[in-house]
Amino acid sequence: MKNWWKALSVVLLLYVAVAGMLLPVPRLAILNETIRNLYFHVPMWFGMTFILVASVYYSVRYLRTPTPELDIRAHEAARTGILMGFVGLATGSIWAKFTWGAWWTNDPKLNGAAIAMLIYGAYLVLRSSFTDEQQRARVSAIYNIFAFATAMPLFYILPRLTDSLHPGAGGNPAFAKYDLDSNMRLVFYPAVIGWTLLAFWLAQLASRVSLLKLKVYEKQIA
Amino acid sequence: MQKDFRLEWRQRAALNGMLLYVSSTVFVCYLSFSSRGGQLPAPAWNALFWIVLLFSAVNAVAKGFLQESRGRMLYYYTVVRPQAVILAKIAYNALLLLGLALVAFGLYAVVLGNPVQDVPLFVGTVLLGAVGFASTLTLVSGIAAKATNSSTLMAVLGFPLMVPMLLLLIKVSKNALDGLEFEASRSSLLTLVALNMIVGAVSYLLFPFLWRS
Numbered sequence: 001m002k003n004w005w006k007a008l009s010v011v012l013l014l015y016v017a018v019a020g021m022l023l024p025v026p027r028l029a030i031l032n033e034t035i036r037n038l039y040f041h042v043p044m045w046f047g048m049t050f051i052l053v054a055s056v057y058y059s060v061r062y063l064r065t066p067t068p069e070l071d072i073r074a075h076e077a078a079r080t081g082i083l084m085g086f087v088g089l090a091t092g093s094i095w096a097k098f099t100w101g102a103w104w105t106n107d108p109k110l111n112g113a114a115i116a117m118l119i120y121g122a123y124l125v126l127r128s129s130f131t132d133e134q135q136r137a138r139v140s141a142i143y144n145i146f147a148f149a150t151a152m153p154l155f156y157i158l159p160r161l162t163d164s165l166h167p168g169a170g171g172n173p174a175f176a177k178y179d180l181d182s183n184m185r186l187v188f189y190p191a192v193i194g195w196t197l198l199a200f201w202l203a204q205l206a207s208r209v210s211l212l213k214l215k216v217y218e219k220q221i222a
Numbered sequence: 223m224q225k226d227f228r229l230e231w232r233q234r235a236a237l238n239g240m241l242l243y244v245s246s247t248v249f250v251c252y253l254s255f256s257s258r259g260g261q262l263p264a265p266a267w268n269a270l271f272w273i274v275l276l277f278s279a280v281n282a283v284a285k286g287f288l289q290e291s292r293g294r295m296l297y298y299y300t301v302v303r304p305q306a307v308i309l310a311k312i313a314y315n316a317l318l319l320l321g322l323a324l325v326a327f328g329l330y331a332v333v334l335g336n337p338v339q340d341v342p343l344f345v346g347t348v349l350l351g352a353v354g355f356a357s358t359l360t361l362v363s364g365i366a367a368k369a370t371n372s373s374t375l376m377a378v379l380g381f382p383l384m385v386p387m388l389l390l391l392i393k394v395s396k397n398a399l400d401g402l403e404f405e406a407s408r409s410s411l412l413t414l415v416a417l418n419m420i421v422g423a424v425s426y427l428l429f430p431f432l433w434r435s
Binding site: 063108112115118119121122125126129130131135138139141142143145146147149150153154 | 358362382385386413428
């Protein structure tokens, strides 16, 4: 079966939706039931990172052998990554409203994520400001690699240097504490895999649509 | 590479313009805060200083590629390796920014007061900042020069990319302002150096591809 991973994604996400809502979770003060957001918010960032890595991979390959297909794949992967990032920000924001009492706080992790979204927003702006397709593909591939190299420290290095309200830093309940609870692990790992696969699926579908559009366009010209 | 550097150096007219730009910006800051009785609180002093530097850096480095004529680019292309061009440009821009930053710091300290308690650390931070800004913005200006609306694009691409660096710089320089001991800012400084190296290496690797088009 060729599309086993798509089926796996659907099965895992259905399982996450049901089990994530129903299985018992540890009773922690303040967090209470909002701890279930772990299954939806955190996998977004995992999925985003993986799909952005894929985007960089396609960009590197584009620079080696320029074909329109690689450019489209890199672009759609980056767009999917941006989508995941926005969903991650939204789920985090809703969670923050119920636990911290505010939609947004001045926190290094939150600000880092927002700025990384700005960096990738600039990628889309850059793409739209070219008329020549080959040049657009080449320059945006270069920027994509550059952006990845500067955006990743925002996620994984800078927040670790400062205290943060965000779980996983500054003495707040973190992964290590959840990990002790094997019930949560039972849902969390499938959630990460499921959302990541979904991201790849989305990117694949989007690039297939773009490729078809390109083919139709070429036919029309010919 | 040396020759390239010298070629850059010849366009000194821009340098005087930048010096004037920095001094007038500092003076505008001074005038707008003079109604409060002169002295700024240390965090505001620090933030304002880096904002002045940020804007002058974007303006100074933007000139690097945007003002280059097509013919000259073609000439460079036949004579030198792209790696030499990007290194020369980064080195030149770093020196330029360092000079600008030191002038800005001097003026700034004269008119707005100098609350810095650990001057060597502060100057070291400024040095790292100049190198980091130069290596980020040189490639960005190269990218922006290819597009149609380059000057807007320069700001849109450059600012978010510089934020991680800027956050660290502001943190370390705040430590320098407060005169904390070196241990407090060591990990941030190391991260800053690592970040500079990442950005520099990526620029070095990517520029040949940008150059070819």
